[in-house]
Amino acid sequence: MGVVTTEQVKPRRLPGVEGIWVFIGADSVIFAILFLSFMQDRLKNPALFEASRHTLNMNLGGLDTVILLTSSWSVALAVQAMKRDQIDREPRLLLGGAVTGLMFVVSKSFEYFQKFSHGLNPGTNAFYMWYFTLTGIHLVHVVVGTSLLTYLWVRSLRGTYDHLHRAVPESVASYWHLVDLLWVVLFPLLYLMRAV
């Protein structure tokens, strides 16, 4: 009599709908091209980029990173709760994701206000053109993500999501983590990259 193995192999799958991954892949490539273009411009005048970088608030940038990582963590926990049908846990975890997203928007608005009040704008020099372009495009992503998380939070209050009904929240979560990881690169690129 042969030996029967009963080991369960977890099937490989992509969370959410496949279309969101096409978007995430395309967006990632676009941002990689933007990072490359930034570095090309920096090559022309590293002294200007270094002097301008020193005017950015590194502490605020670091805090923004912690805020987005915490937001992603809360949303990841919400998805885990859906998989286990822990419906009562979902709203507060999704709300945590939305509120921290809003905190990032407030922080970035404060930073923009500081820059404009000191006469620094996209026309000041090449560094500031890139600073406002890159952080501005990213901020649009944050606003969209925060709105989507708020929508999920409202729906979760009605017990809409469980292990069978989670394609939409998984898609939003995957997008939200993209927003997080883009900032993980953007922050050191703009705030921390010293010149030789």
Added chain:
Amino acid sequence: MSVLRERVTWVWLGLVVLTCVTTWGLSKDLFSPTVAVVGIFLIAAVKVRYVMLDFQELRYAPIPVRAAFEVWPWAVAGIILGFWFAAPAIM
């Protein structure tokens, strides 16, 4: 479900610690620019990888998809560091 039993909690904690290391450690003048910048972007690539694998759940994605996405952080770090080394010194 205790959050401490969740893998994503420990990943989040690790990512926050690495953020503190780069923001308030490596960025200071204690280190040479080369050590600081190479360290900061290698750590950024590691952080992105863990966000992909554990938050986006690419750890359990079909292998070709996971491999395609995992190239991104290292390619981006490579591009940034390549241009950084090519830049002339300003001192």
